[in-house]
Amino acid sequence: MTAGDAVDAGDAVGPAEPDLPVLTDREIGLARLLAHGLAEPGQLSPDEVVRRLGAVQAQDLPGALVSVGLRRSGGSAGVREAFDDARIVRTWPMRGTLHLVPGEELRAWLAVLGPRTEASTAARRRDLGIAERLEPAREAALGALQHGPQPRERLHAAWEEAGLLGVPGLAYHLMLALHLDATLCFGPLTGDGRDQLVVPVEQWLPPGGNGPEPEEPAGTSRPAGMIPAPDQGPVGTASARGPGATGTSSAPRPDAAGRSTTGAFPAVTPPAAEVPPVVVRWIRRYLRSHGPVAVEEAARWAALPRATVRAAAAVIDDVVAVRDRRGRLLWCAPEVLAALPGSTRRASRVLLLPPFDEFVLGYGDRSHVLAPAHARRIVPGGNGVFRPTVVAGGRIAGTWSRRRRATGDELLLEPFGTLSETRRRAAQRAFDRVPVPPSLRHDGHSDGAGIDQGSTVRGSSHGPPLG
Incomplete structure (x- = not known):
């Protein structure tokens, strides 16, 4: 199959390019390990690890802590402190699944993706009567948190005392609803590190803000082959610069990677201008930290429509295209390809x-x-x-x-x-x-x-x- 062939309509996101690199499954796996930071953990703080991945799956909290530690040279050191000072929080940002997210971005995640989770659970919420219970549950929860962070069981007890429970699943869905509207989140770790205490968002996190675009800290160094965080600039000779950048690079040039002169994914709808900048940021992080990967995977990961994700990808100019042996179009950071050999x-x-x-x-x-x-x-x-x-x-x-x-x-x-x-x-x-x-x-x-x-x-x- 030539590089110009598309396996399905979802693959047709760039111009037909006959000389795109073709990677074996083994090469794709090795490249992903580099992109994840698993092959060569970098000198990153725990919250930088979470930020560069976009979000970290965290149904199993102890496992999520290990996932963070595996991607940084410091291991588990400082992980607890990142939770205790609100640099990392846990909530249900997407797909109805618990994730770790940077604390300063919590509101943005919930504002963009929370309504989609609410819609996906609407029938169950109606069956449980969540709408009529939500305000009393909020009042009881905030009352229980007046004296500081509490285990979730304390909130369950407050809801029980207020006569809000009694049906299986109610406590869980009330907790979920109050997370989705940014009333509550899971903050500091418990003493044994196996769970988190519940905190009120307004007190735990400063109001507003979608989170800054962090810069590469001065003096930061990484072993050869380490892929920089998606929000950070190029390291060494592996350039992440997009079209119009000057200088030389050992990474594939944009025009040889299936990209137009205006971006990586031309001719997409809706217009990229209609996509919130924070969504562009998340999709960029995902493609660069999880690639080589298809754009459709980014849509699945973020639980967003494919058209929205393609529009976001249209303005990302520091990812390059490859194909797998089956002809599918995948995207990754150019530094990954440069470092792979x-x-x-x-x-x-x-x-x-x-x-x-x-x-x-x-x-x-x-x-x-x-x-x-x-x-x-x-x-x-x-x-x-x-x-x-x-x-x-x-x-x-x-x-x-x-x-x-x-x-x-x-x-x-x-x-x-x-x-x-x-x-x-x-x-x-x-x-x-x-x-x-x-x-x-x-x-x-x-x-x-x-x-x-x-x-x-x-x-x-x-x-x-x-x-």
Whole structure:
């Protein structure tokens, strides 16, 4: 199939370009590890990790903390402080799924995407009578929070005392509704780090603002091959400059990457001017931190219409196009392609990822990194509870868990095929390096860095998945 062929209408987002790079599935997997910051963790703060990814899947809070730690050279250090000083918060910004988001952007996420989640749950909200209960629930919740952050059970008790509960699912949907209208969010971590306390948004976060575009801190350095944060400028010789930029670059030039002189995705509707700038920012972050990836995946991730996402992408000039072996058009940061040839060995190492990691959950189509025959093994029974995964050579190669023993924790591997002794030893080294926050270590519970043998993930979604 030539580069000009489109697999479906969704692929026809750029001019036919016969010499676009064609990547194998293995190369796509390795490139994604580079883009995620998993191949070479950078000198980033915890909130910078969250910001560069756009948002971090966080149904399982301990696992989300590990996901953040794996993408920074500092590991788990400072992660608690990022929650305690409101640089990171957790809420339901999109798809009815809990995510970590930068604190200063919470209102923007909810203003743009909250109504879509409300619409998707409208029937259930009507059945539960959420509309007539919402104001009394808000008053009771804020009353319970007058003396500081509280565990969610304290709010449930306040609603019970006010006669607002009594039907299964009410507490969850009241909590969800008060998050979606930016009354509440999950703020500081509890003492054991397994959950968060509920806080009133108006007191916890400064009013207004969609969040600034952070600049590269002065003196910041990263190992060779590290991809800069999507909101940051180029590092080294891998340029992220768009059309019209001057200077030289080892990255593919815009006109050789399927882009027009006016942007990466020409001839889209609605006009890009109608798309909120914050949406452009989120889509940019997603494409650069998750690529190579299709624009349709960005629409799925953000739960936005494809036309809106394509319009947002039209003004993004620092992503480049490649195709996979099936001819599908994918987009990524040019630095990723520039770094890939010299980073293959580093990106091929064995990694142990926690449940619900963005490398897995950040995509609806996981076929580039996971054999379809093994898809059910990472989410047994299709119940939405994803297991921790083993990644080797850019591919999801199995699942893993930890077994508690008096003499120390033991790594249990469930590979999807034969795992060489070399890779088993590499997995053990990765196990020893998993950045588990101190409060989650060796206490007999799941720590988000591997399911305890014979148990299930101890999630923190506070209710059933909504989408």
